[in-house]
Amino acid sequence: MTDFKNQQTAVALGTFDGLHKGHISVINKAVIQRDNGLLPVIMLFSSHPMKILTGKPPKELFSGEIKKREFLKTGCEIYKIPFEKIRNMSPEEFVRDVLKKELNASFVTCGFNFRFGRDGEGSPETLKALGEKYNIITQVANEVDFENECVSSTRIRKALEKGEAEKANCMLGRYFSYDFTVETGDKRGRLLGFPTINQFFPESFVLPKFGVYASAAYAEGRWYPAVTDIGIRPTIGNSAPRSETCILGYSGNLYGTNTEVALLSYLRGEIKFNSLEDLSKQMEKDAEKAKEIFKNCDLAEK
Numbered sequence: 001m002t003d004f005k006n007q008q009t010a011v012a013l014g015t016f017d018g019l020h021k022g023h024i025s026v027i028n029k030a031v032i033q034r035d036n037g038l039l040p041v042i043m044l045f046s047s048h049p050m051k052i053l054t055g056k057p058p059k060e061l062f063s064g065e066i067k068k069r070e071f072l073k074t075g076c077e078i079y080k081i082p083f084e085k086i087r088n089m090s091p092e093e094f095v096r097d098v099l100k101k102e103l104n105a106s107f108v109t110c111g112f113n114f115r116f117g118r119d120g121e122g123s124p125e126t127l128k129a130l131g132e133k134y135n136i137i138t139q140v141a142n143e144v145d146f147e148n149e150c151v152s153s154t155r156i157r158k159a160l161e162k163g164e165a166e167k168a169n170c171m172l173g174r175y176f177s178y179d180f181t182v183e184t185g186d187k188r189g190r191l192l193g194f195p196t197i198n199q200f201f202p203e204s205f206v207l208p209k210f211g212v213y214a215s216a217a218y219a220e221g222r223w224y225p226a227v228t229d230i231g232i233r234p235t236i237g238n239s240a241p242r243s244e245t246c247i248l249g250y251s252g253n254l255y256g257t258n259t260e261v262a263l264l265s266y267l268r269g270e271i272k273f274n275s276l277e278d279l280s281k282q283m284e285k286d287a288e289k290a291k292e293i294f295k296n297c298d299l300a301e302k
Contacts, residue, residue: 002077010038010107011099012076013114013127017048018061018153019070021173022111022144027074029109029139038107040076045083052083059157059206061172064179064258079103091122095130107137114140146171163209163266175216175262175299178205178243182254196229197254199243199261207241211269214290216299217247218260223301224250225294227286228261231270248287265293 010033016023030040051057062070071078086094094117099105108131116122122130124140131138144151151171159168160176168176180199197217201207210231217226228245245261267286273279294300 002079004039004041004102004104007039007104008037008106009041009077009103010034010036010109011079011103011105012040012042013108013110013116015048015153016042016044017058018156018172019067019074020061020151020153020156020171021146022141022151024074024173025144026109026111026141027076029141030107031075033107034075036107040074041079041103041105042071042074042076043103044078044080046080047083049083049087052087057204058153060202060204061153061156061176061206062178063202063205066177066179066260070174086116088118091117091126092130092133093117094122095127095134095136099136100134105136107139109139109141111141112143157206160206160208160263163211163213165208165213165263165266169264175264175297176208177260177262179258179260180243182257182259184255195251196244196246197259199245199259201241201243208263209266210241212267212286213263214265214267214286214293215245216262216264216294216297217245217250218262219247219250219252219254223262223294223299224248225291225300226261227267227283227290228263229270246283246287248291262299264290264297 010030012027012030014023014026027042034040048057081098086098089097099108108127110124110127112124114124116127128138149155156168156171159171165176178199180201182197182199208230213228213230215226215228216223225248226245227248228243230243231241243261267289273282
């Protein structure tokens with residue numbers, strides 16, 4: 001654990017469970033304080049508070065190496081703390097014992113709806129008042145809106161569950177993606193002329209709407225256009241939902257790797273075709289649409 005005794009910090013407070021545009025607006029206020037000689041720090045909980053409070057944490061929006069990468073991009077030090085440690089602290093105990101004593105904070109930032117302290121009794125106004133007492137400057141980030149509503153992790157999850165990948169991506173400020181291990185499938189796609197990689201969603205991860213997506217897959221140092229089917233493939237039949245991605249223009253072996261797949265746009269729902277030939281024809285149409293969508297996204301090599 002980093003010792004902050006000899007370095008004053010600017011601390012960003014929040015759950016940051018999606019690292020979406022609203023979260024980034026909070027974090028950036030801490031990052032700017034680097035110009036004033038402060039070390040920007042993101043305080044993260046070891047596990048989501050809702051897991052402790054209700055036993056049901058919200059579904060994850062990113063995980064694994066993607067999560068590490070996105071937090072690294074912020075340029076901030078990461079300070080992890082168990083939620084249990086602060087759960088029953090009063091707002092003043094949190095500011096005095098955690099922010100001031102442990103983190104040596106002279107600046108903190110939070111969202112407009114931030115709550116802290118026992119039973120969530122502390123608000124941004126509470127934080128400002130306590131900041132004055134303990135010589136900590138406090139800045140509160142304004143609401144960040146998308147389509148006239150506040151951006152939130154809940155809205156992003158709902159968008160994904162409706163197949164609204166573009167909306168989710170707009171609120172995230174990046175492409176929604178996952179990098180689960182590629183597992184061996186039944187190789188049916190190869191027989192159809194569209195070899196695929198199979199990935200399974202952990203129970204803890206958000207499950208996008210079943211259907212076919214224009215997507216992008218990262219392999220051997222570059223992004224490729226792709227078509228991803230999320231669901232149970234009604235024509236062939238799967239017992240468990242999976243992500244099955246055909247990477248267009250790529251022929252390497254990715255078994256056992258953690259390949260990143262980004263969802264760009266929902267193309268259609270899953271359909272039970274009368275024959276594998278009909279399915280193959282539809283896949284050709286899906287591939288053409290996916291190539292066009294990929295060509296116009298910023299992941300494509302220009």
